[in-house]
Amino acid sequence: MAKSETTYVDPAGVHVIAPNFKIRLSGVTSTIIQLVPVQNRLGQKVAVLGPGLPGHLPHLRYRDLWKLWKRPAGAAHRVWHARRNIEMLPGIIMRDVMRMPLKLVFTSASQRKHSGWTKFLIRQMDAVIATSAKTSAYLEVPNTVIMHGIDCEKFKPAEDKAAAKRACGLDPEQRYIGCFGRVRHQKGTDLFVDTMIAVLPQHPGWAAIVAGRATPQHHAFEEELKARVTTAGLADRILFVGEHKNIADWYRTLDLFIAPQRWEGFGLTPLEAMATGVPVVATDVGAFAELIAAGESTAGRVIARDDLPAMLKATTDMMSGATGPVIAEDCRNHVFENFRIETEASRLGALYGRPD
Known part of the structure; x- marks a missing residue:
């Protein structure tokens, strides 16, 4: 991104730094992009550092990092909020070797045993966040569970x-079941297609x-799924619409959503x-069970991963009751009360302000 399009800020007014040292778009990068504007609306004074982030976010320059030796205006230290190993390590060097006044915070989303190196880095943090209770169980240090939230103004039901x-080129008389995300085996796209067939x-x-998009290494997988659909005579009813930036508009076309992931x-x-x-059928991976649990049967159903018979049954059951304003309102209220992005940002702000 050209410098003229990027908003650079003086470190003196920054209280929280969100480093992003991975160029390719990832879930972590998306989290930073969504969170930082909300955090700043709440007065947390957050700036980003690194590539792959849009210019409208407040950026720090690498050449200005020496200014971190000076405490920020109105605070005893800055928070360095890392989300990857490659971001924890520079924070440790700046705090412990260069003696900069930094509080190191790490967010873990991993649901597997950490390597020895990762464990060492995590032990150096001043505070550790887990994105779910399942993630928390893999951490060997005290941690705080702060689950991700979403923008409930962006994702909201259609008025009509x-x-x-x-508006999305679909038949208004049809009801639609959706599966959104990367097209690949890990995401369970084949389970969704087989269920629909x-x-x-x-x-x-x-x-x-x-x-969703199939990256080059997954093109053959996508083509094989399309061939299955054609063989079943359902090419006009199982639509592969590709990747769309206006994905919130596509959610508004749905009557049921299936998250068939094998891992998340x-x-x-x-x-x-x-x-x-929109009510949901989701596999028991990632944080799905924690996201849906409070919604009970109206907002969603959780099934075992990689279990096609269970997906068939849950889908059929949900289809029989997946319409109507009461269910839509229950789904919406469940997220609004528990998973707004403003709640996530507020909880982060409270953690940043805790004494070391």
Whole structure:
């Protein structure tokens, strides 16, 4: 991104630094992009550092890092909020070797045993955040669970669902089941397609949408799925619509959402669907069970991962009751009360301000 398009700020007014040292877009990068504006609206004075982030966010220059030796205006230290190993290490060097007044915070989303190196880095942190209770169980240090939230203004039900469907080029008379995200085996796209092939012939008023991109190494996987759909005679009812930047508009076309992942770090798609008033069937991976649990059967159903018969049953059950304003309101209220991004940002601010 050109410098002229990037907003640079003076470190003197920055209280929290969110480093992003990975160029390719990832879930961590997306989290930073969504959170920083909300944190700043709440007065937390956050700036980002590193590539791959949009210019409208407040950026620090690498050449200004020497200014971190001076305490920020109105605070005893700055917070260095790392989310990867490659971001924890520089924080440790700046705090312990260069003696900069920094408080080191690390957010872990991993749901596996950490390497010895990662454990060492985590032990050097002043505070550790887990994105779910399941993630917390893998940490060997005291930690605080702060779950991700979403923008409930961006993800909200359509005022006119038929119009929302027409706007995306869909039949307003059909009900739609969606599966959104990268098209690959890990994401369970094949389980969704196989479920739709089994279910749709018995439900003529329904169709399915696969929205997401297959990266080059997964093109053959996507083509094989499309071939299955064609062989089943459902190419006009199981639609592969590709990747869309206006994904919130596509959620508004749905009557049911399926998250069929075999593995997930956290996973926001069930929240995005429920915030839009759409009930969910999700596998028990990532934080899905924690996201849906309080919603009980109205907002969603959690099933075992990689279990096609369970997905078929849950989908059929949910289809029979997946419409109506009461269910949509329950789904929306569940997210609004528990998973707004403003709640996540507020809890981060409280943790930043805790004494060491």
